[in-house]
Amino acid sequence: xxxxxxxxxxxxxxxxxxxxxxxxxxxxxALRNRWRRQQVEPPLRGEITPKNILMIGPTGVGKTEIARxxxxxxxxxxxxxxxxxxxEVGYVGRDVESVIRDLTDNALKMIREQAMARxxxxxxxxxxxxxxxxxxxxxxxxEVDSSVESTRQKMRKKLREGELDDKEIEIEVRGQQxxxxxxxxxxxxxxxxxxxxxxxxxxxQRSERQRMRISEAWRVLRDEEAAKLVNEEExxxxxxxxxxxxxxxxxxxxxxxxxxxxxxxxxxxSREGVQRDLLPLVEGTTVSTRHGMVNTDHILFIASGxxxxxxxxxxxxxxxxxxxxxxxxxxxxxxDFVRILTEPDASLVRQYQALLQTEGVTLSFTADGIERIAGxxxxxxxxxxxxxxxxxxxxxERLLEEISHTAPDHAGGEIRIDADYVTSRLSDLTENDDLxxxxx
Ligand SMILES: Nc1ncnc2c1ncn2[C@@H]1O[C@H](COP(=O)(O)OP(=O)(O)OP(=O)(O)O)[C@@H](O)[C@H]1O
Numbered sequence: 001x002x003x004x005x006x007x008x009x010x011x012x013x014x015x016x017x018x019x020x021x022x023x024x025x026x027x028x029x030a031l032r033n034r035w036r037r038q039q040v041e042p043p044l045r046g047e048i049t050p051k052n053i054l055m056i057g058p059t060g061v062g063k064t065e066i067a068r069x070x071x072x073x074x075x076x077x078x079x080x081x082x083x084x085x086x087x088e089v090g091y092v093g094r095d096v097e098s099v100i101r102d103l104t105d106n107a108l109k110m111i112r113e114q115a116m117a118r119x120x121x122x123x124x125x126x127x128x129x130x131x132x133x134x135x136x137x138x139x140x141x142x143e144v145d146s147s148v149e150s151t152r153q154k155m156r157k158k159l160r161e162g163e164l165d166d167k168e169i170e171i172e173v174r175g176q177q178x179x180x181x182x183x184x185x186x187x188x189x190x191x192x193x194x195x196x197x198x199x200x201x202x203x204x205q206r207s208e209r210q211r212m213r214i215s216e217a218w219r220v221l222r223d224e225e226a227a228k229l230v231n232e233e234e235x236x237x238x239x240x241x242x243x244x245x246x247x248x249x250x251x252x253x254x255x256x257x258x259x260x261x262x263x264x265x266x267x268x269x270s271r272e273g274v275q276r277d278l279l280p281l282v283e284g285t286t287v288s289t290r291h292g293m294v295n296t297d298h299i300l301f302i303a304s305g306x307x308x309x310x311x312x313x314x315x316x317x318x319x320x321x322x323x324x325x326x327x328x329x330x331x332x333x334x335x336d337f338v339r340i341l342t343e344p345d346a347s348l349v350r351q352y353q354a355l356l357q358t359e360g361v362t363l364s365f366t367a368d369g370i371e372r373i374a375g376x377x378x379x380x381x382x383x384x385x386x387x388x389x390x391x392x393x394x395x396x397e398r399l400l401e402e403i404s405h406t407a408p409d410h411a412g413g414e415i416r417i418d419a420d421y422v423t424s425r426l427s428d429l430t431e432n433d434d435l436x437x438x439x440x
Contacts, residue, residue: 006032009073016069016346017062018339019330026053026327027070030300038245038298050297052282052322054254054312055304057329060388063304067250076246076300077107077239083257083303086274096277100287100294103247107239108291112230119229120222127221131214132156134169165215172207174224236291247299251278255305258314275316282322332388337374340389348396356403360411363403368419373399376422376430380440383433394440399425 004012009028010021017024030053037048055063064080071078081099116123136152158164212220257271281287284297303323312320332340341349349365356363365373377391399422403415429435 003035004031004073009070012073013066013069016344017065018336018343019332020062020066023055023057023063023066023327023329026055026325027066027302030302030325031070031074034246034298034300049322050300051325052301053303053325053327054323055302055327055329056307056312057304058306058308058331058386058388060386060390061329061332062389063329064250064252067248067302067304071248074246074248075110075242076248077103077110077243078248078250079103079106080250080252082253083251083274083278084253086257086277096274096281097287099249100243100281100296100299101289103249103299104239104243104289104291104294107242107247108235111239111242112235115230115235116223116226119226123222123226123229126225127218128156128159130171130221130225131159131169131217134171135164159214159218162215165213167214168211169214169217170209170211171217171221173210173220174207240289240292240294243299244295245298247296249281249299249301251301251303253305254303254315255307255310258305258307258310258312272316275319279316279318279322282319331386334371334374334378337377337389337392338370341370341374341392348392352396352400356407356415359407360413361403361407362414363400364414364416366416366418369417369422372419372422376426380430380436384437384440391440395426398429398440 006025006028009031010024013024013028030051033051037045037050040048055066057063068078068080070076079099079102086096132152132155135155136148155164257274259272281296281299282301284295287294287296301323312323312326315323341347344350349370353363373392373395377395380395381387381391399417402425426440429439
C-alpha cells in the first residue's frame with residue numbers, strides 16, 4: 001500500500017502529465033483516503049464508503065494517463081474498461097464481473113514478474129551453471145579436479161562476456177505447457193483453475209531437448225529457473241490481496257451509458273442496465289475468480305467521460321452517489337502541447353531521439369520547431385476532430401517519416417528540426433482537411 005502523501009503523489013504525476021492540477025489532486029486524495037480508511041478501526045471502517053472519482057473532460061487530455069500513472073506509482077493492479085463494451089447487442093447484462101477477473105489476472109502477472117525479478121540474480125547463476133554443464137559435461141561427475149574447475153572458470157568468463165553467444169547448444173527445457181483455457185459457467189472458475197493446474201503439472205513434468213544459440217538458451221533457462229524459485233500459491237494470495245487493497249478500475253466512456261433526455265427509450269434500457277451491472281462492483285461485492293474469491297469493497301473506481309451529450313446527473317442516482325469526487329479536465333492549448341512534447345521524462349520527443357540514437361543519428365529540435373509542431377497539432381484538431389494530445393503522435397510520426405526511413409544512411413550525423421522543416425514537411429497536409437483526416 002502506498003504511503004505517499006497527496007502532495008508527493010501530485011509531484012510524481014507532474015513528472016509525466018502536463019497541467020490538469022485538479023484531477024491530479026483528486027486522484028492523490030482518493031489514494032490517500034483509501035489508506036486512511038484502512039487505518040480506521042472496525043466497525044467504523046466498514047461504514048466509510050470509498051470515494052470514487054468521476055473525471056469529466058474531452059478525449060486525449062490525460063484522463064487515462066493520470067489513472068495509469070497513479071496505479072504505477074502505487075504499484076497497484078490496474079485495468080481500463082470501456083463501459084460501452086457491455087451494451088453490445090446480445091451482451092446486455094454481460095458479465096461485468098469479468099472485469100475483476102481480468103484485473104486479478106493483471107495483478108497475478110505483475111506480482112509474478114516482481115517476484116521473478118527479485119530472484120533474478122539467483123536464476124541467472126543457475127542458468128549459467130546449466131549452460132556450463134552442457135559445455136563441459138565432465139564437470140558433472142562431481143570430481144573436484146582443479147584443471148576441470150579452472151576450465152570451467154575460463155568458460156564462465158567467456159560466457160559472461162558474451163563471447164559464446166552465437167554458439168549453438170542443445171539444452172533440456174521444460175515442455176511447453178498446454179495453453180488451455182477452460183470455459184466454465186460463472187461461479188465455477190475455481191474448478192477451471194484446478195483443472196488448468198492439473199494439466200499444467202502434467203505438462204511441467206515433460207521436458208524436451210532443443211537446440212538454440214547460447215544467448216537464447218541463457219534467457220530461456222534463466223526464466224525457467226526464476227519460475228522454479230517463486231511460489232505460485234503465494235503469488236496468488238498476494239495478487240488477490242493486491243487487487244482487494246489497492247486495485248484500480250478505470251471505466252471509460254461512462255457518459256455513453258448515461259440516459260440522454262432527447263433519446264427514445266430503446267437504447268436507454270441497455271445503457272441503464274450497464275450502470276446497474278456495474279453498481280454492485282462499485283458498492284462492494286465478492287467475485288469468484290480462477291485464483292480465489294475477490295472482494296471489491298476497497299477497489300478504487302475512476303469513471304471517465306466527455307459528457308458532451310449527457311450530464312453526470314443522467315447517471316442512475318446510486319452510481320452518482322458512488323462517484324462523489326467530480327473533476328473536470330481542460331482541453332489542451334498550444335502551450336500545453338509544447339510542454340507535453342518537451343517536459344515529461346519520457347516525452348514523445350525524447351522517445352524519437354532515443355530511437356534514432358540507436359542508428360547513430362542525433363536528432364535535435366529547435367524551440368521554434370517544437371512550437372510549430374504544437375501549433376499544427378492544435379490547428380488540425382480544430383479543423384478536423386479534436387483528439388487532444390493524441391494528435392501529437394500522428395503529427396510527429398508523419399513529420400519524422402522520411403528521417404526514420406533514411407536514418408541508417410546518416411549514422412554519425414545530426415538532424416535539426418526547425419520551424420521551416422516542420423512547415424515544409426507538413427503544410428500540404430495541414431492545409432488540406434481531407435488529407436489531414438486520413439493522414440494526421
Ligand atoms: N496532460 C497531458 N500531459 C501529458 N501527456 C498527455 C496529456 N494528455 C494526454 N496526453 C497523452 O495523450 C495520449 C492520450 O491521453 P489519455 O489516454 O490520457 O486520453 P484520455 O483523456 O483518457 O482520453 P479517452 O477518454 O479518449 O481515453 C497519451 O499518450 C498521453 O500520454
